[in-house]
Amino acid sequence: QKEVEQDPGPLSVPEGAIVSLNCTYSNSAFQYFMWYRQYSRKGPELLMYTYSSGNKEDGRFTAQVDKSSKYISLFIRDSQPSDSATYLCAMTVSQGAQKLVFGQGTRLTINP
């Protein structure tokens, strides 16, 4: 079983739709969870950072963590064409110098 699994998509939705992106993981030692957005041929850009189980909201973005199910989600409300990108989940065991383990990334297209 892969450490972090993420459906690569592609996922295509109309503008204004609610988007749900998900990752599952197998390593119960993961404690910190991140979502990155990556535009084509660019570096990953940090969107959300969470630690505890539950929801964290930032504008149109909500990150959800369920440690008991080893499942994390990112919801995008009122999606815009500018949200079209690849979304990467990433996680790590602890803060500090610990490496991030990334999912495959989900390629998202928002159609005007």
Add this chain to the structure above:
Amino acid sequence: EPEVTQTPSHQVTQMGQEVILRCVPISNHLYFYWYRQILGQKVEFLVSFYNNEISEKSEIFDDQFSVERPDGSNFTLKIRSTKLEDSAMYFCASMSVASKFFGPGTRLTVL
């Protein structure tokens, strides 16, 4: 807004040649990293660097790779003898406490 910068944006080299990829992390950050992403694949961890030494490295980071922080601002990745399979995007990242910020990447093409 402070950002991580990387040079060059694209490097083409012949197999067996040495390359040095350069990064300028965010100035007050303490942790530095290199990741790579082969086209169509996951972003993979290579190495982390803290307090002027390697703190963790992956299986990919073999003896052909080395990192250095030659002065107070630059952070470099050297590949001594490049192979075709080293062709990838190489991302530098830096972190202060919790959030890791990535640079735009260097596309390395080995011919």
